[in-house]
Amino acid sequence: MPLDNMTSTVQKIAKQALTTFRTPSVACEHNKVFSENLSKLKAILSEVRAADLKIVPRSIESSPIPPSRIAPPVTYMHIYESDAFSIGVFLLKTGASIPLHDHPGMYGMLKVIYGKVRISCFDRLDKPRDGASGVQFNPPLMPYQRSSLRPTVLKSVGEYTEESSPCMLSPQKDNIHQIDAVDGPTAFLDILAPPYDPDEGRDCHYYKILHAHSEATDRKNEAQEQGDLWLMEMPQPNEFWCGGEPYPGPKVSL
Template structure:
């Protein structure tokens, strides 16, 4: 008889490891050795997952389904599993689609591409602008209520990911705000968030727009665009973005 673990689906193994990694909030943190070891095991499992493990057929421009007589959503989501500890599902992006710049308050996350290519732009919030707040100006000028929605930030990284790459990882402190763009055709990725979004617990999704500002200090530098203060302004969910749902065809998860 085949050993039990060899019969366990890849997605089941990932879910088990996600539960082990995140279920005890008291040990979840970047400075806890046990957490980091469990997080590394989860990353290794995710690095190996492929579309076939989830019984998802990679789509082309022609094969992506379009519901009749209505506009299809640019992004759809396949729900796999959710507990109070973590959520897991697959996002599918059409050609040219984007998940706009958004945050994950107090959450860890892992994103593993299963087909296609995505570009991920990650931002971090700053406690204060790198060049100070003195004389900050925006063009066009902002109203007072808009300024109250500003957050000093920095662009941490921009990278492209395919199924050959390991997962993109975010934490409450690093890479927590990001935008995801489909590159060169349809794409899909497996997504884990821990804990899940929950507005009642202060974990609601917020959307942002990037603004560049110039202060008296940056105006004296030769390359003001490069060294200028970067701000994120909280905005409503962009009207061109919405997310539909699709049934998940792969192996079931039970914990």
């Protein structure tokens, strides 16, 4: 491999990601060594820019897809994947969104390389499966729909640009999120550890947020108000699909 590839920013990111996530049994933020390695990875990731990946920021009019074809709203550039982590770039067209989805048992790091994204993060609340029995939804839900509901809370909504620090998620925090392109096309470098793997129970699930109300009481404490938001699992939305395109930047070798 050429020397410039071995010293590239993306090579440094991948090398530190391997150091951080190679031992799943210690991948816990309460583990001092893991936490230190995660901080190092975040610091290196903060430095990456579109030019480091040889990606040219796209204008509102430009598109890599010929006009005769229906262009996907989101495309993905694969950079590297191992059992420990995956790394790639998502590119969103103007007005595109990656719908509300989860990352079961996974850490995630997102660094914008051009444009702006809005990220809405949710956490599940701990409540029994039948916890939705006392609340009402409009329109009413079928019994089979209620059985899949989970109470949730909106943890944060933030906008990120290439000058922002990475957005991070863990298996316990901010694990469910939606990503929206703001004011034009955008792209971000994405690390998932470990990668999605349905055979290992790490499949991607999509959700719809439902607002509920209870007729049993007029007084609500903070926890009850948080519980007014519910996640309902749903199929992948028809308006969302992800295409692929070649990655033009330095290769990764580990």
